[in-house]
Amino acid sequence: MIKRTVLDATRELLRELGLTTVFGNPGTTEVPFLTDWPDDFDYILGLQESAVVAMADAYSQATRQAVLVNLHSAGGVGHGLGSLFTAYRNRTPLIVVAGQQNRSLLPHDPFLGAVDAPEFPKPYVKWSIEPATAEDVPAALARAYHVATQAPAGPVFVSVPADDWTATTERPIISRPRIRGFAPDPEAIDELAAALETSERPAIVVGGAVDQDAAVIETVALAERLQAAVYVAPMSFRCSFPEDHPLFQGFLDPERGAVSDKLAAHDLVVVLGAPAFTYHVDRGRGEAPLPPLFIVSDDEQILARAFEGTGIRATPKLGVRALLNVVDRSTRPAPAPIERPAKPGGEKLTAEFVYATLADLLPDNAIVVEEAPSHRGILHDHLPITQTDTGFLTIASGTLGYGVPGSVGAALARPDRKVVGVVGDGSSMYGIQALWTAARQELPVTILILDNSEYAAVRILGETIGGAKLPGTDLGGIDFAALASSMGCQGVTITEPSGLVPGLTAALADLRPTLVHVRVAASERTLY
Numbered sequence: 001m002i003k004r005t006v007l008d009a010t011r012e013l014l015r016e017l018g019l020t021t022v023f024g025n026p027g028t029t030e031v032p033f034l035t036d037w038p039d040d041f042d043y044i045l046g047l048q049e050s051a052v053v054a055m056a057d058a059y060s061q062a063t064r065q066a067v068l069v070n071l072h073s074a075g076g077v078g079h080g081l082g083s084l085f086t087a088y089r090n091r092t093p094l095i096v097v098a099g100q101q102n103r104s105l106l107p108h109d110p111f112l113g114a115v116d117a118p119e120f121p122k123p124y125v126k127w128s129i130e131p132a133t134a135e136d137v138p139a140a141l142a143r144a145y146h147v148a149t150q151a152p153a154g155p156v157f158v159s160v161p162a163d164d165w166t167a168t169t170e171r172p173i174i175s176r177p178r179i180r181g182f183a184p185d186p187e188a189i190d191e192l193a194a195a196l197e198t199s200e201r202p203a204i205v206v207g208g209a210v211d212q213d214a215a216v217i218e219t220v221a222l223a224e225r226l227q228a229a230v231y232v233a234p235m236s237f238r239c240s241f242p243e244d245h246p247l248f249q250g251f252l253d254p255e256r257g258a259v260s261d262k263l264a265a266h267d268l269v270v271v272l273g274a275p276a277f278t279y280h281v282d283r284g285r286g287e288a289p290l291p292p293l294f295i296v297s298d299d300e301q302i303l304a305r306a307f308e309g310t311g312i313r314a315t316p317k318l319g320v321r322a323l324l325n326v327v328d329r330s331t332r333p334a335p336a337p338i339e340r341p342a343k344p345g346g347e348k349l350t351a352e353f354v355y356a357t358l359a360d361l362l363p364d365n366a367i368v369v370e371e372a373p374s375h376r377g378i379l380h381d382h383l384p385i386t387q388t389d390t391g392f393l394t395i396a397s398g399t400l401g402y403g404v405p406g407s408v409g410a411a412l413a414r415p416d417r418k419v420v421g422v423v424g425d426g427s428s429m430y431g432i433q434a435l436w437t438a439a440r441q442e443l444p445v446t447i448l449i450l451d452n453s454e455y456a457a458v459r460i461l462g463e464t465i466g467g468a469k470l471p472g473t474d475l476g477g478i479d480f481a482a483l484a485s486s487m488g489c490q491g492v493t494i495t496e497p498s499g500l501v502p503g504l505t506a507a508l509a510d511l512r513p514t515l516v517h518v519r520v521a522a523s524e525r526t527l528y
Helices: 006-017 028-034 049-063 073-089 103-108 134-149 186-198 208-212 216-226 256-263 300-305 316-324 351-361 373-382 403-413 434-440 456-464 480-486 497-509
Strands: 021-024 042-045 067-071 094-100 156-161 202-206 229-232 248-251 268-272 293-297 310-313 367-371 419-424 446-451 490-494 514-519
Touching: 006 134, 021 049, 028 067, 028 094, 042 049, 042 434, 049 067, 049 073, 049 094, 049 403, 049 434, 067 073, 073 094, 094 134, 134 156, 186 268, 186 293, 186 310, 186 316, 202 216, 208 216, 208 316, 216 316, 248 373, 268 316, 293 300, 293 316, 300 310, 351 373, 351 419, 351 446, 351 497, 367 373, 367 403, 373 419, 403 419, 403 434, 403 446, 446 480, 446 497, 480 490, 480 514, 490 497, 497 514
Parallel strands: 021 042, 021 067, 067 094, 094 156, 202 229, 202 268, 229 248, 268 293, 293 310, 367 419, 419 446, 446 514, 490 514
Antiparallel strands: none
């Protein structure tokens, strides 16, 4: 009788868990895992590990499912750590399986061996392990799946010695259902409902976890029942409220005073699926006062570190549903809708003009993947995201390298929808290798490079906080269309306003992966 190997058992488990799409960049320590690759598995090859992890991140976000990532020992994991940090901040359930040298060689510090492999990606994984024996590998992967997908979701790490895959095992494979979300304490919901009943000017602040938990429809219903103003939390990584809704009141900047100023008109604030709050800069205003807060989150660390407010632990959908069960429809007047900036003219090829034009041309169900930090505020003004199911993906970490591979990962995940990446010239170069994967997979993805020839976010924010004569911010001279062509994608360059509409129209209609290089004029807008 042919004995079952650890590799056989693992592939059986991966099938049962739906982990048959694997993102990776292989090395020799991965050969035993990859050998005789099954016909019912897909291997998505990326040319650099950071891009591989970012592609998997967006794929997971767009499917709301866990994804397996296969990296090469310590060096490959090291390359991927920046994107792994983003996956941690994005709460993405990635299961990273890294190769390790043969067990017999590990005492001798071998070539390609990873020393203390489970410690390397910490603290930006929820759990990590190198199984004690080869037979423990399937059980470790089963646990990794449940840790990664259990709220709050996040990446996990499993290091597997190369010779483990060929070991035999007779242990049964146990595949349990994914662990579901959890509801809030009823008394805590009653307390919040009582506070809302007496509130005259309530506000809701939504974060990325709301859309991640597919709770946008319920959140819209709650806001409408309360007649509450709705803001987006600082540095939110998904769109959790339609930005054309009359109750939508805009975005909170990541600075304590700015948040306080924006929320000062309200006597109660309910934070859903977001930290309260994520800050980036300190303008020296001290601890500006905030209205009374209730924070509904599935993350115990968010609730523990909040400076103020009442915490309610629940996954977003079940938390909002619990509120909908106990709050009555309010007769309080609704806040006035915000005024949108006028559509810019086309005298200059500005980021404002690009975003406004893109807003006119995008299909209704498009997914926008964004990584253009110096133009984020302009996007908010001129490209409102109205799709309430994974309409927008970006980074919660601030670590560059997500935009191009994220666009590719989202396009792989959702072939039923048009995916458009909007990426800064500087940001794009951290993950430009993903263009090769887009061409190899023949994806109808459009990637728009906003080229202002600098790391503008660094310069603008640096000058704002007192920096001067900063080195290392000037870019320019990169031929992105030629770079795209060299990797098998279509490349288009737009340098005049008159070329924008025809260029974007053609790119959006093209079924081939297309990069549109737009040389934009410098912006006068500050970041925050």
